[in-house]
Amino acid sequence: MMRQLLTLFVILPVLLLWQNSLAEGCPADNNTVRGTGDLGIVIERASGSVQIIETSHNTSLGRVEGLGDLSHASAVYSRDERYAYVFGRDGGLSKIDILNKKLVKRILQSGNSIGGAISQDGRLVAVSNYTPGGVKIFDADSLELVANIPATYGNHLQRSKVIGLVDAPGRKFVFSLWDAGEIWVADLSSPGNPTITKFKDIGKNPYDGLITPDGRYYIAGLFGEDGMALLDLWHLDAGVKRILDHYGKGEQKLPVFKMPHLEGWAIAGNLAFVPAVGRHEVLVIDMLDWSEAGRIKVHGQPVFVMARPDGRHVWVNFAVPDNDTLQVIDSQSLQIIKTLTPGKGVLHMEFEPRGEQVWASVRDEDRLAVFDTETFEQLNTLEAQKPSGIFFTSRAHRTGL
Amino acid sequence: MIKMLFIASVLISQTAAAEISSTRQDELLYFLKQDCGSCHGLTLKGGLGPALLPETLAGKPRDYLVTTIMEGRKDTAMPPWKSMLTREEAAWLTQQLQTGIIQQTAFAKGKAK
Numbered sequence: 001m002m003r004q005l006l007t008l009f010v011i012l013p014v015l016l017l018w019q020n021s022l023a024e025g026c027p028a029d030n031n032t033v034r035g036t037g038d039l040g041i042v043i044e045r046a047s048g049s050v051q052i053i054e055t056s057h058n059t060s061l062g063r064v065e066g067l068g069d070l071s072h073a074s075a076v077y078s079r080d081e082r083y084a085y086v087f088g089r090d091g092g093l094s095k096i097d098i099l100n101k102k103l104v105k106r107i108l109q110s111g112n113s114i115g116g117a118i119s120q121d122g123r124l125v126a127v128s129n130y131t132p133g134g135v136k137i138f139d140a141d142s143l144e145l146v147a148n149i150p151a152t153y154g155n156h157l158q159r160s161k162v163i164g165l166v167d168a169p170g171r172k173f174v175f176s177l178w179d180a181g182e183i184w185v186a187d188l189s190s191p192g193n194p195t196i197t198k199f200k201d202i203g204k205n206p207y208d209g210l211i212t213p214d215g216r217y218y219i220a221g222l223f224g225e226d227g228m229a230l231l232d233l234w235h236l237d238a239g240v241k242r243i244l245d246h247y248g249k250g251e252q253k254l255p256v257f258k259m260p261h262l263e264g265w266a267i268a269g270n271l272a273f274v275p276a277v278g279r280h281e282v283l284v285i286d287m288l289d290w291s292e293a294g295r296i297k298v299h300g301q302p303v304f305v306m307a308r309p310d311g312r313h314v315w316v317n318f319a320v321p322d323n324d325t326l327q328v329i330d331s332q333s334l335q336i337i338k339t340l341t342p343g344k345g346v347l348h349m350e351f352e353p354r355g356e357q358v359w360a361s362v363r364d365e366d367r368l369a370v371f372d373t374e375t376f377e378q379l380n381t382l383e384a385q386k387p388s389g390i391f392f393t394s395r396a397h398r399t400g401l
Numbered sequence: 402m403i404k405m406l407f408i409a410s411v412l413i414s415q416t417a418a419a420e421i422s423s424t425r426q427d428e429l430l431y432f433l434k435q436d437c438g439s440c441h442g443l444t445l446k447g448g449l450g451p452a453l454l455p456e457t458l459a460g461k462p463r464d465y466l467v468t469t470i471m472e473g474r475k476d477t478a479m480p481p482w483k484s485m486l487t488r489e490e491a492a493w494l495t496q497q498l499q500t501g502i503i504q505q506t507a508f509a510k511g512k513a514k
Contacts, residue, residue, distance in 0.1 A: 071442060071443035071444075089448065112446070112448065130448060207478075321485055
């Protein structure tokens with residue numbers, strides 16, 4: 001007996017040592033430690049899944065399923081770039097661990113939602129809802145409800161659809177009321193008790209909003225009339241100012257088959273680029289005085305107008321029936337320098353963090369196309385099921401994205 | 402006589418569909434889901450535009466809805482689709498929407514082409 005125990009004492013440590021060395025030498029184990037700075041997700045709108053991709057070698061790493069109706073879905077990232085919060089059309093808010101490719105938690109927070117934002121400090125996730133219209137704010141860790149802001153207006157019985165929700169410095173969220181024509185600034189310094197500043201009569205049917213990268217200016221695009229509504233968050237008392245309000249005077253508007261989006265802020269120098277509504281044009285704004293600096297005729301109704309991170313080029317996609325095309329504008333000459341036709345249903349594009357490549361989702365061909373942004377060569381194509389939004393983790397550290 | 406009536410009624414109920422090939426029907430359902438869905442929701446439960454479900458469309462005259470699709474509604478976000486759809490195609494889509502048949506067919510599967 002004694003002898004047997006002794007052998008065990010001798011053998012066991014040896015066994016353990018052997019195992020350790022095996023683990024260290026094992027290449028599979030090395031791969032389990034990785035950063036997330038080159039990761040991203042692609043919304044697969046019809047199948048209720050997201051695909052996790054990496055941009056160092058342009059490959060797919062896997063898929064997370066069971067996210068519900070993802071038409072018009074968008075996503076934001078936790079500041080550690082490990083978790084993605086996905087906002088679904090059906091009111092679902094899903095928290096995904098992109099490293100482990102796992103759905104951490106999913107709640108149904110409303111009947112019908114449109115988008116979301118994460119606070120400057122990463123602690124709060126806000127969702128904007130169509131029905132019932134308003135904004136709900138959740139704890140980013142637990143997804144517990146922290147505050148509920150119903151978008152009531154008029155006689156206080158009506159509730160407006162909420163769009164254009166962004167985060168702003170100082171634990172604030174800014175958003176617009178489609179039906180009411182208002183912009184609200186919600187200050188969540190004390191999360192359970194938000195302070196709301198309302199700006200009324202900002203224009204008819206704001207359809208989306210964005211904030212400048214420094215977090216100073218919030219701009220809502222108007223569907224119901226010409227122009228955009230500008231709010232200087234450093235000087236709330238100055239109120240909302242209308243800009244570009246005469247760009248379409250006297251012209252017949254063309255039908256808008258898909259609402260344009262204002263996502264990110266396409267800036268080059270002091271020029272900003274935005275989609276015109278009901279016109280096949282991209283509008284150029286001089287940010288020094290917010291005046292119109294030009295109009296660029298493009299192939300169709302622009303949907304996304306996005307600047308390459310260095311601002312040298314601006315990429316544009318279009319509403320149906322022109323959604324097989326991408327155009328590239330030179331931000332200095334304001335000329336179109338390239339027209340690409342990646343395939344039917346180009347819904348979204350996303351630049352890699354430093355802009356050398358751009359990813360586009362080609363919905364009707366069930367694939368993603370990756371382009372070199374200098375040569376415009378198509379570099380890769382990856383299979384995806386009805387892809388729409390593409391979101392890279394580099395958004396985690398940018399205000400308003 | 403009864404037989405003739407039966408044949409006639411079958412003929413009438415099929416006329417809308419008869420003019421639209423089954424390939425085109427699949428295209429229309431795909432279009433409805435993806436492109437109308439950008440405002441009305443992929444499951445047609447509503448978004449910027451109202452829900453287009455049999456219960457929400459019940460009692461609304463088909464012609465009125467077909468005209469809405471073809472001409473759009475002024476001062477709202479509903480655009481006119483006549484540059485992309487014929488009136489017969491809009492009528493067929495409206496019929497699908499009102500009877501809810503789309504829930505069980507190619508539409509539900511999200512089939513392309």
